[in-house]
Amino acid sequence: MTAPIISAELLDVRRRKAEVLVLDATVELAPAKHDGDHTSSTGLAGWEREHIPGSRHADLLHLLSDPAAPFHFAVPSPSALVAALSSLGVRDGVPVVTYDRNGGLWAARLWYLLDWLGVEASVLDGGFAAWQSAGLPVSAGPAGAPVDAGPLTVRERDGRWVGKEDLAAWMAGEKDATVVCALNPEAYAGEVPTRYSRRGHIPGSGNLPARSLTGADGLFLPAEELRAALGGLAEDPAPVWVYCGGGISATVVALALAAVGRGDVAIYDGSLEEWSADPSLPLELGRGG
Template identity: 50%
Template structure:
């Protein structure tokens, strides 16, 4: 599976739908401090020529979900992709300002809906071609065939509860940093802590110091906390289902075949005081 594209490969690509999906998400200063903003202003300042900015808070998201960035239906994804100019045979390339978590979130969403896309490895910092600023001409609306059912890449709260209580096989993986696991830093959500019984695989550990996705034995070493059996059911979560998608990307690239992302993650879980959270 070709989930990534290098800057050189993108520069050599002909027609492509290139989307900057960066979102500004401020670090919380106190518990419950959730502040997000569109990354459009950054895109206007500097972007890959011909690209468009997509606000993931509103696009490729279901506004009816009780948490941010809720996973949308395949039909909604298809309609929004077509409105952006997507057509059969035209590759879709996703990039962000360098965290790769936003590009991974969009990639996972499109993949669940049955659409292939590639992530610019390293994001905008890795792009060494020409850059543009200001507005870009809008692409003409495209057309995509009606998608089928979801590929089942999302997990819900019931799935997580079944794993934690031993009612279903699987491994729960947390993509948050150790500070969040320990509850020593403020959270954007209702309560600090993490879901009991999970493994720790912080999303950032899957990137090199240069911001590229690890490969080969380097990636295998980073994935060591997770069972090697490629068919082990894995559910990844984080705070809001975003960095979990970067960890999920690494797991898929590392050969794991049964990976899902808990869409609501801690935003949904922590909002219910009856659900346990622990510290480590």
């Protein structure tokens, strides 16, 4: 299996040889101006303005989420996800590279969905900004004709998702896990407005901000620095469960752990959007963890 993070230069070589399918996973999610402010839109318009040649836009907000779920960006059933991915050209024998235009969070989310189904996938290191910085070509315009869906064999990986019942059982001491919140320290502590109904973090969970795993240039830290930034999670004997606000930033931590050799991380998909909506579930303020 290839490394889950790929450089812009290597992606350019591979896409020129038609060895990969490139998907832009960008979603436009505005910072919350007040508690409960969840304003988002697809990144399709931005993709049409400029994108990696040959790429397609993958709509995480609608196409690749479960519209019936009570929270945003919920993972669809495997069958629904396979149908959506097939419509984008994902098929057996063709690795996928994901990218986005705003920090890599969305690319990591799409990578996680693909990896869960056993599809060979990687994330463009530094995203579209790195592609542009490397002076590589850019295209514009709407998507072309629909692709012919090829066969897509699913090899679903067990243990990749946990729910609020699992977290409640962990809090009660009935399950063993190391639980980490991937939000920034201010959001973890409840010091800033949240998109959800209540501020704070799940009591007992630690804080590992997704943004702490990349440098100022948006590239992931070098391997040894990345392992150090992960704070021992790669070697932790307990199951590692990661959450955030809506199951997006958490996938960056999962991607970083996969890059250093740990591929069994589970995501709490509903994250704080689901957790905070249930008044019976506790939230804790402050940075103590």
